[in-house]
Structure formats: structure tokens, C-alpha cells
Amino acid sequence: MISASLQAEPFEAAAEQSALIGTCTDLGAVVSFTGLVRADDGLIALTLEHYPAMTLAQLQAIALEAAARWPGVIGRIIHRHGRLLPGAPIVLVTTAAPHRADAFAAASFLMDWLKTKAPFWKREEWADGTTRWVEAKSSDDAAADRWA
Amino acid sequence: MTQILYFAWVREQIGVDAETLTLPAEATTVAALLNVLATRSLGHAAAFADRSRIRVAVDQHFARPETPITGATEIAIFPPVTGG
Numbered sequence: 001m002i003s004a005s006l007q008a009e010p011f012e013a014a015a016e017q018s019a020l021i022g023t024c025t026d027l028g029a030v031v032s033f034t035g036l037v038r039a040d041d042g043l044i045a046l047t048l049e050h051y052p053a054m055t056l057a058q059l060q061a062i063a064l065e066a067a068a069r070w071p072g073v074i075g076r077i078i079h080r081h082g083r084l085l086p087g088a089p090i091v092l093v094t095t096a097a098p099h100r101a102d103a104f105a106a107a108s109f110l111m112d113w114l115k116t117k118a119p120f121w122k123r124e125e126w127a128d129g130t131t132r133w134v135e136a137k138s139s140d141d142a143a144a145d146r147w148a
Numbered sequence: 149m150t151q152i153l154y155f156a157w158v159r160e161q162i163g164v165d166a167e168t169l170t171l172p173a174e175a176t177t178v179a180a181l182l183n184v185l186a187t188r189s190l191g192h193a194a195a196f197a198d199r200s201r202i203r204v205a206v207d208q209h210f211a212r213p214e215t216p217i218t219g220a221t222e223i224a225i226f227p228p229v230t231g232g
Contacts, residue, residue, distance in 0.1 A: 035232060048231065049155060049156055050231070051153070051155060051205070051208075051224055051226070053208055053222070054205060054208040054224070057208065079231065079232075090232075091231070091232055111232055114231055114232040115229075115230075115231065115232035116229065116232075117210070117229070118229060118231045118232070119155070119205070119224075119226070119229055119231070120229055120230065120231025120232070121155060121156035121226065121227060121229065121230050121231070122230045122231070123156070133156055133157045133227065133230075134230040135228075135230070136227070136228035136229065136230050140232075
């Protein structure tokens, strides 16, 4: 089972990882990825807009796809929305499996699909009040396509 | 009636986040709908000028230009996604 949440609030990656593993003793590997707001060129905030009626369902669909491809993997996705400051966590992907290859692969897949198949849009904000919508990257599309 | 939603810079260029419309008969696909909507205002025309920068979801499922929209209740129009 890979669960998915959408929230404005921050998350604690270590606590989420502990909760995921729980009392399981058949797991041999856990991977935790956290995406952070990076202060490029003096950026003061990053706002994540999303499509409320669709976002959570799409996160769950991505989680289901990963669970189908790696049946032995359990995991957790948390994606934030709203206005976030530099250094703040944006997204968490934690996966656990009996062996590391599956845990790494599922985590990588989840991030590649979250980047290209979840309805979020990032807007950058600078100290002088200017804002700019982040452009989608062809390298992100290429990364997602390798799982096709 | 169909609810049309706009997100990110598409919303900003058009100036509203939603419109409720009765779709004309010729708007049978996503591509045809964009052609119709582009005539509504200068903002619509500007937002839809480069179709390679436009993505659409029909009833909350990602769609393609040729996707049929007959009977759809909610159509969202937005730039390529940039989450994660």
C-alpha cells in the first residue's frame, strides 16, 4: 500500500518514515526523498497552485500505479500546496521494501510521475514583488517517459 | 452547461478562474473547444495562442487535443504541470 496526502502544512520526514515502517520486520530497505524550496537568484517564496477537485485523486492514482509495478513496496506520498519559503519541504516520497532496488526504483518512479502527472503549478516570487510561473522541463518529461 | 476552469498563467491571462458556458455544437473535441474559447476575449486569444503550452483535463482526467468533450461537465485548461 502506498498512501497519498495533499496538505498545506509542513511534514516531518523522519516521523513519516517511522510511521511507514511501523513494526514491520520483513523490510530491508527504506528510501526517503524530500523536495525543498531552493532560493534560486534571491527567490523569497514559491507558491504551489493546484486543481483541488483533481489533485488528491491523481496523487492516489500515481500511488496505485507504483504499487502495481512494485507489489512488495509500501510507501507514503505527501505533497504540499500554498506559499512556501526557501528551505521548506514541498514533497515527500518514502518507500520501503525487502530489498533496496525496488525501494529506490519505486521512489524514483513516484517522483518522476509527480513532476509530470500531478496538477500543480509553481510560481516563483522575488523581493521586488515580481513573480514568474515555472516552466515545465523537457528533462522531466524524458525522466517520466523512461517508465512508459 | 459546462464549467470551464483555468489555472496558473492561463487563469491570469484570461482574468477569471472559471466560466460556465453552454458549449456550441462545433465544440466536439478539446482542440475545437480551444478554438471557440480563443474568440471570447483578447486574454483568451493570448492564453491559447501557443497550443503547445496548453494542457486540458476533461472531467478531471488529462485529455488530448482529439479527446471528445460531448457531455463533459468540467473542463480545466492550464499550462504543463510543474509540481513535485
